Amino acid sequence: MQALENTQASETAKPSRPSGWSPKMLLRDTGIGLALLLLIVFFSVSTEHFLTANNISNILTQITINLILAVGMTFVILIGGIDLSVGSMLAFCAVVGGTVLTIPDLSVFQAVVLATLAAVGTGVVCGFLNGWISAFWGLPSFIVTLGMLNIARGAALQVTDARTIYSFPPSFNAFGSEMIFGIPVVFLIALVLVAIAWFILSKTVFGRLLYGIGNNEEAVRLAGHSLMFYKVAAFTIAGALVGIAAMVYMARLNIASPIIGIGFELNAIAAVIIGGTSLNGGRGTVIGTLLGACITGVLANGLILFGLSDFMRQMITGVVIILAVIIDKYRERLTGV
Amino acid sequence: MEEPEDRLSPICAISKGLIMKNAQTVGAQTAGVSTPPVLELHDVKKSFGGTRALNGVSLSVQPGEVHGLIGENGAGKSTLIKVLCGIVRPDEGVINLAGRAYAPSTPRDAKANGLQVVHQEFNLLPYLSVAENIFIEHLPRNAFGVVKRQEMHAGARAALDAIGLSDIDVRWPVERLGIAHRQLVEVARALMTESRILILDEPTATLTSRETERLFAIVNDLRSRGVSIIFVSHHLDEVFRICDRVTVLRNGETVYSRPIAETSQDDLVRAMVGRKLQQQMASEVVSLARPEEALSLVNFRHPQSPHAEGISLQLHKGEILGIAGLVGSGRTELLRAIAAAELPLSGALHLEGTPVSFRSPRAAINAGIGFVTEDRKEEGLILNMPISANVTLASLSDVSRAGILDKKAEIAVTERLGAELKLKYGGPGKNAATLSGGNQQKVVLAKWLARNPKVLLLDEPTRGVDVGAKAEIYALIRQFAERGLALLIVSSELPELMTLSDRILVMSQHRVVGELSRPEFSEERILQYAYQGEQQQARP
Numbered sequence: 001m002q003a004l005e006n007t008q009a010s011e012t013a014k015p016s017r018p019s020g021w022s023p024k025m026l027l028r029d030t031g032i033g034l035a036l037l038l039l040i041v042f043f044s045v046s047t048e049h050f051l052t053a054n055n056i057s058n059i060l061t062q063i064t065i066n067l068i069l070a071v072g073m074t075f076v077i078l079i080g081g082i083d084l085s086v087g088s089m090l091a092f093c094a095v096v097g098g099t100v101l102t103i104p105d106l107s108v109f110q111a112v113v114l115a116t117l118a119a120v121g122t123g124v125v126c127g128f129l130n131g132w133i134s135a136f137w138g139l140p141s142f143i144v145t146l147g148m149l150n151i152a153r154g155a156a157l158q159v160t161d162a163r164t165i166y167s168f169p170p171s172f173n174a175f176g177s178e179m180i181f182g183i184p185v186v187f188l189i190a191l192v193l194v195a196i197a198w199f200i201l202s203k204t205v206f207g208r209l210l211y212g213i214g215n216n217e218e219a220v221r222l223a224g225h226s227l228m229f230y231k232v233a234a235f236t237i238a239g240a241l242v243g244i245a246a247m248v249y250m251a252r253l254n255i256a257s258p259i260i261g262i263g264f265e266l267n268a269i270a271a272v273i274i275g276g277t278s279l280n281g282g283r284g285t286v287i288g289t290l291l292g293a294c295i296t297g298v299l300a301n302g303l304i305l306f307g308l309s310d311f312m313r314q315m316i317t318g319v320v321i322i323l324a325v326i327i328d329k330y331r332e333r334l335t336g337v
Numbered sequence: 338m339e340e341p342e343d344r345l346s347p348i349c350a351i352s353k354g355l356i357m358k359n360a361q362t363v364g365a366q367t368a369g370v371s372t373p374p375v376l377e378l379h380d381v382k383k384s385f386g387g388t389r390a391l392n393g394v395s396l397s398v399q400p401g402e403v404h405g406l407i408g409e410n411g412a413g414k415s416t417l418i419k420v421l422c423g424i425v426r427p428d429e430g431v432i433n434l435a436g437r438a439y440a441p442s443t444p445r446d447a448k449a450n451g452l453q454v455v456h457q458e459f460n461l462l463p464y465l466s467v468a469e470n471i472f473i474e475h476l477p478r479n480a481f482g483v484v485k486r487q488e489m490h491a492g493a494r495a496a497l498d499a500i501g502l503s504d505i506d507v508r509w510p511v512e513r514l515g516i517a518h519r520q521l522v523e524v525a526r527a528l529m530t531e532s533r534i535l536i537l538d539e540p541t542a543t544l545t546s547r548e549t550e551r552l553f554a555i556v557n558d559l560r561s562r563g564v565s566i567i568f569v570s571h572h573l574d575e576v577f578r579i580c581d582r583v584t585v586l587r588n589g590e591t592v593y594s595r596p597i598a599e600t601s602q603d604d605l606v607r608a609m610v611g612r613k614l615q616q617q618m619a620s621e622v623v624s625l626a627r628p629e630e631a632l633s634l635v636n637f638r639h640p641q642s643p644h645a646e647g648i649s650l651q652l653h654k655g656e657i658l659g660i661a662g663l664v665g666s667g668r669t670e671l672l673r674a675i676a677a678a679e680l681p682l683s684g685a686l687h688l689e690g691t692p693v694s695f696r697s698p699r700a701a702i703n704a705g706i707g708f709v710t711e712d713r714k715e716e717g718l719i720l721n722m723p724i725s726a727n728v729t730l731a732s733l734s735d736v737s738r739a740g741i742l743d744k745k746a747e748i749a750v751t752e753r754l755g756a757e758l759k760l761k762y763g764g765p766g767k768n769a770a771t772l773s774g775g776n777q778q779k780v781v782l783a784k785w786l787a788r789n790p791k792v793l794l795l796d797e798p799t800r801g802v803d804v805g806a807k808a809e810i811y812a813l814i815r816q817f818a819e820r821g822l823a824l825l826i827v828s829s830e831l832p833e834l835m836t837l838s839d840r841i842l843v844m845s846q847h848r849v850v851g852e853l854s855r856p857e858f859s860e861e862r863i864l865q866y867a868y869q870g871e872q873q874q875a876r877p
Binding site for chain 2: 203204205206208209211212215216218219220221222223224225226282283
């Protein structure tokens with residue numbers, strides 16, 4: 001419907017800054033998709049092993065956790081916030097979930113269900129606190145989540161006494177490396193989460209208001225909506241996704257350690273930003289985030305196959321992040337408003 | 338090395354001047370014609386987009402003259418000041434400063450030419466000390482670039498003493514000062530540089546009478562030293578006390594300029610208002626007010642209200658009630674408190690006879706109040722989102738089921754209201770930013786109409802709207818009244834209020850000081866009330 005309306009009038013009017021569900025955003029996502037495609041073509045041609053089924057499924061496995069975290073981060077960044085605590089929260093959720101998972105006398109099914117509830121619940125509580133504290137006291141989420149970064153890490157170390165938890169049920173671990181048609185199941189889970197997030201952000205009142213808050217908080221408030229609810233909800237969703245990411249982490253690596261996830265928040269933010277979501281909020285899509293996570297993953301994998309050192313890879317990833325923001329800025333200036 | 342001492346000299350001169358106290362007589366002589374003007378403007382014009390802010394301003398300021406510049410809200414005073422201090426460039430016209438063409442490109446440039454402005458808004462840095470603020474443009478430094486603190490403090494001390502602020506410690510951060518003292522510190526800063534022309538933009542707005550006296554003493558002294566002062570004020574009594582000459586702007590044009598001795602308060606008010614509008618449609622428009630009461634306020638106090646009694650008023654269904662008043666008289670604050678954008682302090686609000694108390698904008702909206710804010714871009718619209726999203730922003734539950742948006746319904750609502758309000762737009766999916774000011778305002782109106790409110794509050798409903806769209810919005814507002822909607826309109830454009838309203842309340846200093854029914858409408862009367870209120874306030 002809307003697409004029709006838009007194309008009818010699009011010859012006359014200037015392209016305006018897109019906002020989420022509009023077809024223009026699709027165009028922007030297409031641009032990022034194109035960049036991803038170019039990267040894939042480049043590495044396919046220049047390296048021998050890049051375009052093999054094995055390597056592709058490798059990449060998909062590697063980006064899964066970052067992708068799940070980045071989906072949550074997208075909600076937070078869309079309302080103009082940021083969540084620096086997801087890496088620490090991942091460790092906290094993992095050790096809580098891992099502890100439940102290793103409770104003796106539970107069937108595998110019971111253990112996994114309870115562990116998932118525990119891990120997600122932990123994430124929800126931390127996320128809720130992030131959102132509530134920053135919304136209630138009007139504090140920048142940068143500061144509040146910086147605090148939570150330390151709190152969650154400390155809590156993870158405290159409850160485990162700094163020990164690593166392992167020896168999970170073997171079938172749980174097997175699930176972590178399960179494939180369907182050569183695609184890792186954990187990645188498919190991440191894709192389902194992307195789809196749900198996409199639906200929420202583009203089809204629901206809730207999503208609409210998240211975009212609204214990111215663009216103009218005061219207008220949304222004066223139109224009779226509770227800012228508090230939406231802000232807290234965004235952070236809580238991010239927390240819940242950290243819990244899911246923690247379960248995936250344990251299934252894949254078969255351990256839960258209080259020192260995992262250091263710096264993960266920055267990778268997640270990078271994926272969101274490369275995916276075209278504005279750090280100022282109000283603009284971006286979760287599809288962009290998916291593409292952004294793929295770009296970082298492909299880049300990391302391809303550069304190493306290309307023969308560059310891990311140090312070089314890190315430098316190049318940094319350059320890409322800055323480039324993405326510059327391109328975004330430039331595009332903003334071109335299209336005005 | 339000698340630099341700092343040099344800079345202190347004007348201050349020292351002022352302190353001497355204050356002792357002399359004979360400035361009044363010196364100033365009077367400048368009315369003579371023979372001296373060439375220090376500042377001369379001829380037919381200066383400036384447009385922003387479609388709106389003409391300045392439409393032929395001419396002004397001639399003599400050396401050592403205090404020149405009053407007055408006009409209604411929106412007459413072009415602020416734009417003129419911006420032109421003079423290099424923030425805005427004029428489109429047309431000639432400006433001469435001391436006999437040479439003057440076209441400042443930046444405020445710094447203006448200062449270099451000897452023109453200083455003490456702005457209405459505060460330009461102080463709140464966390465720096467008073468002394469640092471005063472010296473911010475040329476901090477005394479030693480060879481290593483380290484600030485010479487003692488010298489700075491001594492200089493600031495002298496500067497403050499000169500304007501009578503001996504009780505303030507120059508090491509205090511500015512945030513510790515009250516609003517009046519900040520204004521005076523700003524004056525002190527402006528006096529740090531020797532200037533030919535000093536522009537004071539509403540300098541007394543925040544001052545008590547004692548501080549106003551101090552300021553006037555400073556002004557007199559500067560005048561005696563040949564500095565010209567452009568004194569922008571809403572307070573006519575001050576203009577008569579301190580100015581040698583007065584110029585009136587109306588609709589961006591110079592309409593009147595006389596020596597103060599040859600004019601009167603009535604002349605000035607008439608000049609500000611203009612004769613042309615007197616005939617306005619006046620009483621031929623029939624009031625659509627119905628007997629049922631829609632909204633009433635009893636001793637209603639908004640958060641900034643300084644008076645215990647607050648504001649009382651009644652608004653009937655189908656009635657258009659206008660609120661007039663000068664900037665800062667508390668009109669916007671009143672509307673914001675009714676809409677619960679800011680919570681009122683006390684007082685009662687009745688909606689259709691039932692007492693209500695809103696804890697949030699949401700509660701007010703649910704009870705049937707719509708609020709079109711003054712600042713469309715910051716508070717009314719989400720510019721970077723589609724028109725349809727803006728139209729349905731306050732009525733999302735009508736276009737969704739179980740939290741899932743029905744985009745067809747949303748577009749239908751947008752198209753229906755778009756047609757009703759004669760909205761010109763590229764399509765519901767276009768961003769609101771693509772619309773002209775008038776059409777943006779219609780989107781805001783549509784947002785509230787979609788909720789079918791009982792009371793609609795409109796703050797400056799045609800700000801930044803071109804003439805054609807203005808007429809359309811007026812017609813729409815009358816239509817709303819016909820349907821029984823009660824409307825409360827705040828506007829700084831008196832012709833607009835007089836065209837629309839069935840009744841006008843005049844506010845001054847957060848109080849209702851006058852009420853006019855349609856046959857009594859005249860700009861003069863309204864302004865008289867508004868200014869009277871100001872003066873009553875100034876007396877005690």
